[in-house]
Amino acid sequence: MAENISSTDDSPRQVKEEYYQQLNDDTIPKHKEIMMAGDVTERIGAKQNDEVVGEYVRSKLEFASAVWNPDQIIHQDKIETVQNKFPKYLYYKAHGKYPGYNEYQDIRSEFKIDKLYNRRELGDICFIHKLINNRIDCPKLLPLGQLYVPAHGSRPRNILYIPKYRTNLRFCSPLIRLATVVNKISYETDIDIFDSSPYRLKNYYSNYFRSI
Numbered sequence: 001m002a003e004n005i006s007s008t009d010d011s012p013r014q015v016k017e018e019y020y021q022q023l024n025d026d027t028i029p030k031h032k033e034i035m036m037a038g039d040v041t042e043r044i045g046a047k048q049n050d051e052v053v054g055e056y057v058r059s060k061l062e063f064a065s066a067v068w069n070p071d072q073i074i075h076q077d078k079i080e081t082v083q084n085k086f087p088k089y090l091y092y093k094a095h096g097k098y099p100g101y102n103e104y105q106d107i108r109s110e111f112k113i114d115k116l117y118n119r120r121e122l123g124d125i126c127f128i129h130k131l132i133n134n135r136i137d138c139p140k141l142l143p144l145g146q147l148y149v150p151a152h153g154s155r156p157r158n159i160l161y162i163p164k165y166r167t168n169l170r171f172c173s174p175l176i177r178l179a180t181v182v183n184k185i186s187y188e189t190d191i192d193i194f195d196s197s198p199y200r201l202k203n204y205y206s207n208y209f210r211s212i
Contacts, residue, residue: 057082058119065120066127071172076117087113109210118209122202124181128160129193129201141175158183159193 061079070076087107091099099107108115114122130136146161160179165171182193191204 057086058116061116062119062123065123066178067174069120069124069174069177071168071177080116083113083116087111112210114206114209121181121185122205122209124178125185125193125205126198126201128178128182129196129198132194159186 061082070079084104087104088099090111091097091103091107107113127136131138131141147159160182162176162179162183165173165176170176185205185208186193189204189208191201193201196204
């Protein structure tokens with residue numbers, strides 16, 4: 001991942017822009033080469049492909065994603081193009097021809113491959129779950145787990161408290177984004193993030209993301 005992207009004098013926006021620039025120039029081409037390498041795609045069976053992609057590609061694309069998960073669609077799409085090489089190859093092995101330009105969503109459904117954006121959201125949820133259930137020992141992150149106390153007479157379904165923000169940069173910061181994801185998912189589903197096991201969370205939300 002990107003290293004030494006800023007000095008102490010850089011503004012937060014400049015730091016973010018420099019990180020995305022390194023993400024575009026360094027990370028994406030590297031993993032495109034991995035996806036297109038013949039020794040990965042030609043020497044293994046279709047049943048092993050998902051394991052190979054998880055080990056060599058997703059593990060790098062999702063490393064520490066709770067910190068760097070991009071909020072802009074243009075950056076999300078550039079990361080997604082890395083994985084799109086893989087279902088295209090699977091489709092060719094299964095049907096003997098390459099898919100059309102706009103068929104990636106149907107192909108992902110056929111081979112049960114989740115979008116990387118959804119996987120990063122799932123990673124955010126699992127991170128919050130571990131923090132709330134004392135599986136992550138980091139006192140500085142404990143304010144992230146502050147419960148939301150509704151005002152008298154209101155009936156909000158938010159779980160975590162989100163501090164006020166005045167800029168989009170602050171809104172997209174990791175702590176606020178993580179709490180926002182948990183509140184959104186808790187509003188749209190009925191699972192209890194406090195009482196569920198990590199396995200149940202992953203299984204439930206994987207099925208949920210595939211259904212939307």
